[in-house]
Amino acid sequence: MVADADIAALDATPSGRARAQAAGSARRWRGVGLGLIVPVIAAVGWEFFVRAGLSDGRLVPPPSRIVETFSNLAATGELTRHTAATVLRVAVGFGLGAAAGTLFGAIAGYSALARSLVDPTLQALRAIPSIAWVPLFILWLGIFEASKVALIAVGVFFPVYLGVMAAIASVDRKIVEVGRIFRLTGPAMVRRILLPAVLPSFVVSLRAGLGLGWMFVVAAEFMGAAEGLGYLLVDGQQLGKPTQIVAAIVAFAILGKTTDWILVAITAPFLRWEDVVAHGEAR
């Protein structure tokens, strides 16, 4: 009887899940398709506009010229060099900021005492516009990588800290009691109840942090860099090369979206239990 039940269980669920997933991905592709209509029409329209001679497209370059700049930059290896420099800064800054944010957020969320100790200070620091740190970071850390990474890390830190703290502090007491009834010890309680419970909001705050990381890398590269996509922006402005500026902007957009997508893809297997509908809407 037990074996029968098992077979029934194995048999009934995966097919249902597969069907739900198929429906979900169909909905997703349709969403992507609809979302592409406006930008594609705009790009194609502008291209025709310039080709028809209605504008010289010098200040707002048409897609073909941006693609050309892209391929030139790629051919000379410049694109790879600048992209690599920027991605490395974001990766290190995001890693440090997210780790520190998670650590402080977890401590402040878990212990009311720790929260009263550190939260007021951190909230006060958060009120400072992060760019205002730049001169200080340059004095402390020099004008090279360290000060840039520090700025990015500060930008990433706050959303992660706030998100983790709020998530841990708001874990449902009722679910914690289930853990207590089964006599979970401290570490087991964290691993089996608290971590899974906060994971959805943790992913949201990591995504917010990553978004800010991309924002701050531009600021960091504006303050003097020899390479990086932000350098391409400054260089394009100083030498009057709008195609290069737009190419760099497009690169930022692609990188930002891709890294966000990677983050979502990595964490998705752990969040399958969330509502399918919510997932469909989020993307």
Place this chain on the structure above:
Amino acid sequence: MLVLENIGKTYSNGVRALDGVSLTVPIGEIVVVVGGSGCGKSTLLRLVSGLDRPTDGRIVLDGEQITAPHEKIGMVFQEPRLLPWLTVADNVGFGLQARPREERDERVAAQVARVGLADKAGVWPRELSGGQAQRAALARALVTRPEVLLLDEPFSALDAFTRTDLQDHLLDLWHDGEPTLVVVTHDVDEAIVLADRIVVMRPRPGRIAAEIAVALPRPRDRESAAWDAVKRQVLAALHGAREGAREKATEDGGAMWW
């Protein structure tokens, strides 16, 4: 044997939720606690479960004082409280983590089938109906084979049909290991169908107002005259408890006036 010795509980906000509650429950007895809202029924169960600690008195299970959750004591709450990130089977097996995998799988499969959820073992809790979720919660509490199972209004959120269904189901499951059951309910019929003994409580502070032994043969006939007699007895006791509380309140008011 579960013994409550003169239990009292004062919450940190000063509310005296329980006062002088003494109760002895032999192994395998089904005790049902009824009483108006706020008379300390949930408080009583939480103290026995070890989730909270009494301010006065002691709770002793088989000679051992209960001060924290205990492996021999299981609990089913008013809401299923399933963990949304675990499948139904993993939820049921939550308390068996320390056991070898094989034994765990076997016991979970058997228990899940026992509560009639074999075809739901692999789904997420959000895909269950209210009654199914509560059955999964029941399975989670039973799979560790507790000696005492506490249930706080376990079926109150369900419709009348599902409720009677689950009451019969609970009695059926009880036969597996014949644990001691302490059930809190607002539903007098539920109390009569389940109980060997009904404990009627009265509020402010929560005390035991009456104990009514239910000697009806099982399975119990909800239409019988004997059932009606017990029901009248319980309703009278509930009424008395409420009147008593009111009288006491006016007395207190009078004393304050002076």
